[in-house]
Amino acid sequence: xxxxFYITTAxxxxxxxxxxxxxxxxxxxxVIARARRSLGEPVFFLTGTDEHGQKxxxxxxxxxxxxxxxxxxxAAQFQALTVALNLSNDDFIRTTEPRHKAVVSALLTKLHxxxxxxxxxxxxWYSWKEETFLTDKDRGPDGTFAPTWGEVTELVEENWYxxxxxxxGWLLDHLEAHPDFVQPDYRRNExxxxxxxxxxxxLCISRPRARLSWGIPLPFDPDYVNYVWFDALTNYxxxxxxxxxxxxLEPLGAYAPKAEGRRPKVxxxxxxxxxxxxxxxxxxxxxxxxxxGKDIVRFHAVxxxxxxxxxxxxxxHQVLVHGWWQKDGEKxxxxxxxxxxxxxxxxxWGVDAFRYYVVRELDIGPDGNWTDAGFRAxxxxxxxxxxxxxxxxxxxxxQRYRGGIVPARSDELATEVLQTASRLTAQLRAHQLxxxxxxxxxxxNRANQYVDQTAPFKLAKDPAQASxxxxxxxxxxxxxxxxxxLLWPFLPTTAARITQQLGLNETPDHLSAADWGGLAPxxxxxxxxxxxxRKE
RNA sequence: GCCAGGGUAGCUCAGCGGUAGAGCAGGGGACUCAUAAGCCCUUGGUCGUGGGUUCGAUUCCCUCCCCUGGCACCA
Numbered sequence: 001x002x003x004x005f006y007i008t009t010a011x012x013x014x015x016x017x018x019x020x021x022x023x024x025x026x027x028x029x030x031v032i033a034r035a036r037r038s039l040g041e042p043v044f045f046l047t048g049t050d051e052h053g054q055k056x057x058x059x060x061x062x063x064x065x066x067x068x069x070x071x072x073x074x075a076a077q078f079q080a081l082t083v084a085l086n087l088s089n090d091d092f093i094r095t096t097e098p099r100h101k102a103v104v105s106a107l108l109t110k111l112h113x114x115x116x117x118x119x120x121x122x123x124x125w126y127s128w129k130e131e132t133f134l135t136d137k138d139r140g141p142d143g144t145f146a147p148t149w150g151e152v153t154e155l156v157e158e159n160w161y162x163x164x165x166x167x168x169g170w171l172l173d174h175l176e177a178h179p180d181f182v183q184p185d186y187r188r189n190e191x192x193x194x195x196x197x198x199x200x201x202x203l204c205i206s207r208p209r210a211r212l213s214w215g216i217p218l219p220f221d222p223d224y225v226n227y228v229w230f231d232a233l234t235n236y237x238x239x240x241x242x243x244x245x246x247x248x249l250e251p252l253g254a255y256a257p258k259a260e261g262r263r264p265k266v267x268x269x270x271x272x273x274x275x276x277x278x279x280x281x282x283x284x285x286x287x288x289x290x291x292x293g294k295d296i297v298r299f300h301a302v303x304x305x306x307x308x309x310x311x312x313x314x315x316x317h318q319v320l321v322h323g324w325w326q327k328d329g330e331k332x333x334x335x336x337x338x339x340x341x342x343x344x345x346x347x348x349w350g351v352d353a354f355r356y357y358v359v360r361e362l363d364i365g366p367d368g369n370w371t372d373a374g375f376r377a378x379x380x381x382x383x384x385x386x387x388x389x390x391x392x393x394x395x396x397x398x399q400r401y402r403g404g405i406v407p408a409r410s411d412e413l414a415t416e417v418l419q420t421a422s423r424l425t426a427q428l429r430a431h432q433l434x435x436x437x438x439x440x441x442x443x444x445n446r447a448n449q450y451v452d453q454t455a456p457f458k459l460a461k462d463p464a465q466a467s468x469x470x471x472x473x474x475x476x477x478x479x480x481x482x483x484x485x486l487l488w489p490f491l492p493t494t495a496a497r498i499t500q501q502l503g504l505n506e507t508p509d510h511l512s513a514a515d516w517g518g519l520a521p522x523x524x525x526x527x528x529x530x531x532x533x534r535k536e
Numbered sequence: 537g538c539c540a541g542g543g544u545a546g547c548u549c550a551g552c553g554g555u556a557g558a559g560c561a562g563g564g565g566a567c568u569c570a571u572a573a574g575c576c577c578u579u580g581g582u583c584g585u586g587g588g589u590u591c592g593a594u595u596c597c598c599u600c601c602c603c604u605g606g607c608a609c610c611a
Contacts, residue, residue: 186541190606193539197607294605323605361548367604374548377560385573393570400569438559445574452575457568530571 006284014074023342034489035428048093057214102257103238126155160206184365240284247285287316323367352491388531394476395528407470414516421514
């Protein structure tokens, strides 16, 4: 089997509840994943949680739980989010899983044996209360540390470092040679600017176990655990390796852990069945797209490629960087309460309304602004009155005038529909999701216009116009069918409902079905039902 | 402080040498299949400021102001 299109989200740190930012990143990743499947490519979509580290250890302690129990609870919440958002992820990685830890250890052992890691002392100001080193940024205006830090003393601590700095020139060359490696371009330019102007330091990759126990031990020095980088970033690589992907195991050579042979287990999903077939050989690495937020660009565009390069592992093809959401023009903050709870929106408006709004409102890259009024406006105008009403009036007229029986084929809208599908295909390949929705709605609007121009409700009153009415009705229901196919990556539930109302059994999950003439004359459609009920 | 991007209709943005466009919002109209939805028409702008180049600048150049992002520094 050929290599799958392998796409990942960032893994979420389990120090709080899932919020809009988490949900947004997962939705756009899911749309890309579904789009590639719809285009006929095998896909592997990975998401998960980042569970080690001091904050987790402290948070667990604060509520009197073990770190593991605390992580289990929060991981369950993030897994519930993937279900609520109707994500088609093929696996869900938790960094506390043995399959992940084994790969992290293998990678580090290889680097250690190669001499890419070294131990060195670190001297700094340490807050015993907060259990962290402070920097000059933490000093007050008078040069002292604020009392909130508690006792602060100068401390010397040995730690392990990764020889990152020596790869700076190589990375710069790589970025210059691969314009797609970081997208959008302005993010790439920022990284290029950074690499040209700043000398990279080596990366501190450990914490003494005495100070931080909740982490993956360094395989060559049991007094230390991993600090962030090789733990969190490696998740993208550890899943393919654990699944036995030769593309991931071969670079590790003798260091490779034994593959579990376990196939990804994600319950209750419909998409990507072929991906989960147990016989299929898993070929994922290198990853095609890492979807991340702008706050972690440097880790993914600098640290991660250098880590992989040093280990002799092929690099992912692209880091795709999205922006952040504001609420009503202001930063979302728990303390002020101006937050958007994605689960509440899904509950009140439906998962597809949520998916639609976030993809339609914000292009991948810039920051966006969530307003409840804007959400409501798009829901009403574009989903209910646009798409929903079109499908509803089209099916209702076929039921009323032709008893729900599809008439003879007519190709009046065929050209426009195929042009839409063609344009959308190109946009999906380019990850232009917002543009894709605009393209689809161009067809929605055209079809609504077509109803008024052809006025089937007038034709129905004149028996002499029967064949003309047939033609118009065919164009409308066939357009509705193809809309379901086009919408699938974005609004899978809605797409399935349209197909179902059309009385079809298949799932509209392949763009190849967007070919004109798929509805057979004589087919009996089902009953129309509003897709997006108007709210009050 | 340095680098990049941006300031165009009430809102979100496109245009980038020949005195401006889209969507939404606002106004009007004809219709009735439909979730009182949809369709058609339409009012809105001295294109951030001040200069310059040009026959002519929103469009090119310079100054300044403001916003956003990145980096650095200080705290």
